Amino acid sequence: MAKQIGDKSLQKLTNLHRPHKELINLMPLQTGSMLTEDAKKALVEFGDGYSICDFCQGSLWNITNPPIREFVQDLLPKFLGCEVAALTYGARDGIFMVMHSLAEPGDSVIVDGNRHYTTVVSAERAGLDVIDVASSGYPEFRIEVNDFIPLIKKHNPKLILLTYPDGNYGNLPDAKRLGEIAQEYDIPYIVNGAYAVGRMPVNMEDLGADFIVGSGHKSMASAGPSGVLGMRRRWESKVLRKSQTYDNKEIELLGCSLRGVPLVTLMASFPSVAERIQHWDEQVSKAQWFSGELEKLGFRQLGEIPHRHDLLHFETPMLYDISKHVRERGYFLYKELKERGIWGPQPGLTKTFKASTFAANEEQLKFVIDSFKAILSKYS
Amino acid sequence: MAKQIGDKSLQKLTNLHRPHKELINLMPLQTGSMLTEDAKKALVEFGDGYSICDFCQGSLWNITNPPIREFVQDLLPKFLGCEVAALTYGARDGIFMVMHSLAEPGDSVIVDGNRHYTTVVSAERAGLDVIDVASSGYPEFRIEVNDFIPLIKKHNPKLILLTYPDGNYGNLPDAKRLGEIAQEYDIPYIVNGAYAVGRMPVNMEDLGADFIVGSGHKSMASAGPSGVLGMRRRWESKVLRKSQTYDNKEIELLGCSLRGVPLVTLMASFPSVAERIQHWDEQVSKAQWFSGELEKLGFRQLGEIPHRHDLLHFETPMLYDISKHVRERGYFLYKELKERGIWGPQPGLTKTFKASTFAANEEQLKFVIDSFKAILSKYS
Numbered sequence: 001m002a003k004q005i006g007d008k009s010l011q012k013l014t015n016l017h018r019p020h021k022e023l024i025n026l027m028p029l030q031t032g033s034m035l036t037e038d039a040k041k042a043l044v045e046f047g048d049g050y051s052i053c054d055f056c057q058g059s060l061w062n063i064t065n066p067p068i069r070e071f072v073q074d075l076l077p078k079f080l081g082c083e084v085a086a087l088t089y090g091a092r093d094g095i096f097m098v099m100h101s102l103a104e105p106g107d108s109v110i111v112d113g114n115r116h117y118t119t120v121v122s123a124e125r126a127g128l129d130v131i132d133v134a135s136s137g138y139p140e141f142r143i144e145v146n147d148f149i150p151l152i153k154k155h156n157p158k159l160i161l162l163t164y165p166d167g168n169y170g171n172l173p174d175a176k177r178l179g180e181i182a183q184e185y186d187i188p189y190i191v192n193g194a195y196a197v198g199r200m201p202v203n204m205e206d207l208g209a210d211f212i213v214g215s216g217h218k219s220m221a222s223a224g225p226s227g228v229l230g231m232r233r234r235w236e237s238k239v240l241r242k243s244q245t246y247d248n249k250e251i252e253l254l255g256c257s258l259r260g261v262p263l264v265t266l267m268a269s270f271p272s273v274a275e276r277i278q279h280w281d282e283q284v285s286k287a288q289w290f291s292g293e294l295e296k297l298g299f300r301q302l303g304e305i306p307h308r309h310d311l312l313h314f315e316t317p318m319l320y321d322i323s324k325h326v327r328e329r330g331y332f333l334y335k336e337l338k339e340r341g342i343w344g345p346q347p348g349l350t351k352t353f354k355a356s357t358f359a360a361n362e363e364q365l366k367f368v369i370d371s372f373k374a375i376l377s378k379y380s
Numbered sequence: 381m382a383k384q385i386g387d388k389s390l391q392k393l394t395n396l397h398r399p400h401k402e403l404i405n406l407m408p409l410q411t412g413s414m415l416t417e418d419a420k421k422a423l424v425e426f427g428d429g430y431s432i433c434d435f436c437q438g439s440l441w442n443i444t445n446p447p448i449r450e451f452v453q454d455l456l457p458k459f460l461g462c463e464v465a466a467l468t469y470g471a472r473d474g475i476f477m478v479m480h481s482l483a484e485p486g487d488s489v490i491v492d493g494n495r496h497y498t499t500v501v502s503a504e505r506a507g508l509d510v511i512d513v514a515s516s517g518y519p520e521f522r523i524e525v526n527d528f529i530p531l532i533k534k535h536n537p538k539l540i541l542l543t544y545p546d547g548n549y550g551n552l553p554d555a556k557r558l559g560e561i562a563q564e565y566d567i568p569y570i571v572n573g574a575y576a577v578g579r580m581p582v583n584m585e586d587l588g589a590d591f592i593v594g595s596g597h598k599s600m601a602s603a604g605p606s607g608v609l610g611m612r613r614r615w616e617s618k619v620l621r622k623s624q625t626y627d628n629k630e631i632e633l634l635g636c637s638l639r640g641v642p643l644v645t646l647m648a649s650f651p652s653v654a655e656r657i658q659h660w661d662e663q664v665s666k667a668q669w670f671s672g673e674l675e676k677l678g679f680r681q682l683g684e685i686p687h688r689h690d691l692l693h694f695e696t697p698m699l700y701d702i703s704k705h706v707r708e709r710g711y712f713l714y715k716e717l718k719e720r721g722i723w724g725p726q727p728g729l730t731k732t733f734k735a736s737t738f739a740a741n742e743e744q745l746k747f748v749i750d751s752f753k754a755i756l757s758k759y760s
Binding site: 004005009010011012013014015016017018019020021027029030032033034035039040041042043044045048049050051052053054055065066067070071074075078079089090092093096100117118120122124215216217218221222223224225226243244245246249251252254255258259260261262264265267268270271274343347348 | 384385389390391392393394395396397398399400401407409410412413414415418419420421422423424425426427428429430431432433434435437445446447450451454455458459469470472473476480497498500501502504505595596597598601602603604605606623624625626629631632634635638639640641642644645647648650651654723727
């Protein structure tokens with residue numbers, strides 16, 4: 001076996017390293033999920049497979065050591081503003097669970113046009129038709145939630161979904177107004193809060209939603225894969241329906257759902273996550289200031305202005321112009337930034353890039369701004 | 381928020397500890413998933429959410445740094461003896477993916493009567509009827525694979541599944557013969573190797589199977605949740621079918637499937653796992669010797685004798701008798717063993733218990749045997 005595989009291939013696996021450690025991190029996927037010190041310790045403590053199951057009596061969410069029961073049954077519902085909470089492998093898995101439970105193949109769901117690709121793939125997996133509510137398009141890509149109304153009337157969907165905020169522009173549509181619409185037309189309403197839950201205050205009940213999904217590995221300082229799903233009590237018997245053969249096992253969770261080390265990091269980071277969302281105003285100010293400074297350099301911020309989220313998307317034609325004339329092509333930007341200790345824009349991209357200011361402090365962001373200045377002047 | 385939740389609840393989460401560290405571990409769920417030193421390092425290196433996605437270009441299995449592409453597209457297929465490999469959240473998730481892809485609600489699947497509960501729950505999630513092939517019953521609970529034939533003829537199933545070995549008795553039915561039957565009747569055949577893949581040599585092609593699932597957090601020295609799925613090339617376009625909207629995203633994987641730290645531990649432990657399966661004969665000898673010694677104490681081993689797997693199930697009426705007369709009731713055994721540095725039998729159980737000899741060496745097992753002797757004589 002080992003011979004057939006080859007020692008060289010095996011050797012590579014024994015010493016895995018990440019090249020982007022300790023850099024100033026602007027990568028939107030990553031800025032909300034850096035582990036707290038407590039989570040790093042928990043990671044090692046519960047690293048071995050099934051180690052959180054030591055005291056399982058047949059139901060993961062009833063384990064009291066570590067305190068999974070209190071986390072799932074008390075802390076998470078309070079945090080999400082919902083009646084019942086569940087653990088999932090990620091926001092997408094929560095969306096699929098809900099779609100698969102509430103709709104039949106051939107049914108329709110109406111979603112905002114800025115939805116993450118996984119919303120569409122989840123619907124495909126459940127056999128559902130997806131109808132998009134178009135955004136306002138370039139440059140702000142706003143979602144006007146009243147635009148859901150004619151589509152609801154026309155398609156009689158089984159579910160509506162709003163991405164709050166979306167992962168492309170960081171726009172925050174009027175989720176509360178859509179909650180009123182959902183109630184008026186009596187359509188179950190799911191909020192995809194993968195970029196909200198754990199970063200900013202968000203409360204399912206205040207939004208008038210039936211479901212909310214969050215992502216541990218995107219916004220809750222957790223290792224992946226991990227996610228949360230909140231719902232109204234009335235949906236519990238449907239989405240968390242039990243096996244007819246094993247009455248303590250939820251069908252959509254295949255018995256357990258999230259277990260192991262990502263769950264432990266989600267729990268260990270939770271106190272710090274619950275605290276940090278209270279400083280959201282400062283995060284928004286920081287993002288707006290950073291965006292303004294980059295606009296002074298000639299970058300154009302896409303999405304809502306003034307911006308209300310740390311996820312920013314910039315159009316940068318001057319960087320693209322440079323890429324056409326340098327040996328590294330689009331990769332020059334990644335290289336220039338990495339040399340300065342900055343990681344964020346996807347390697348290869350220069351026409352536009354996304355950046356999140358969530359994890360960097362003002363001093364670091366000043367350094368980022370100065371670095372962009374220096375890069376522009378170096379190649380001008 | 382923090383106030384609403386209560387400081388005491390939050391405080392508990394900041395210092396999570398596992399009580400069963402450093403004990404002699406006989407817990408069948410855990411003995412195959414203790415992390416290697418390399419995996420422990422990788423855990424910390426890639427702990428932050430999305431950190432393995434630094435160089436993702438839109439397809440997780442094409443990431444070359446860390447070397448996910450080589451792992452999934454080259455090493456795993458060789459290891460599993462299959463043409464195409466996939467990453468999953470666990471064995472159950474692989475089973476559901478296959479069922480959901482190959483069968484329609486109302487279809488039937490035929491499975492061995494020793495199947496894990498997740499086989500049934502996966503089928504329920506996919507809307508399928510489950511037909512069990514009964515075992516021989518007490519005390520050996522053998523599965524005779526020829527018993528699949530009349531049920532195949534009667535029910536025309538979309539899939540047959542064999543648990544190899546099962547997680548209750550550690551029995552190894554004739555998987556190869558079932559492969560011949562599957563080919564004769566042209567029924568797709570899935571081997572649930574959650575307790576095989578990573579512990580013992582097992583090769584999908586040799587067994588004549590169409591699919592094999594394995595569990596990282598059960599038998600591949602990996603953190604959970606993590607699993608692998610191997611298949612014949614002919615099933616790739618069905619099980620790994622792509623989204624119609626996003627042509628690089630697999631529908632059943634919701635785009636990515638397993639990502640994050642469990643994947644990294646699966647990779648980092650792989651060289652050691654590939655090596656350890658070559659010593660399976662020694663594992664079997666050790667299990668047989670241990671079982672024989674416990675039988676000398678009056679315990680009765682259930683399941684196949686001679687046993688061919690490290691997972692053992694004992695009937696222990698004398699321990700049950702003791703439990704009726706002591707203050708701790710069924711928990712006396714857990715307490716007595718823990719005091720001696722041994723962890724394994726589920727707390728509270730004394731009538732029967734399961735134990736795995738996979739992670740303990742002969743000296744440790746001798747100590748376990750002596751401990752049982754001492755416990756029996758203490759209470760006699």
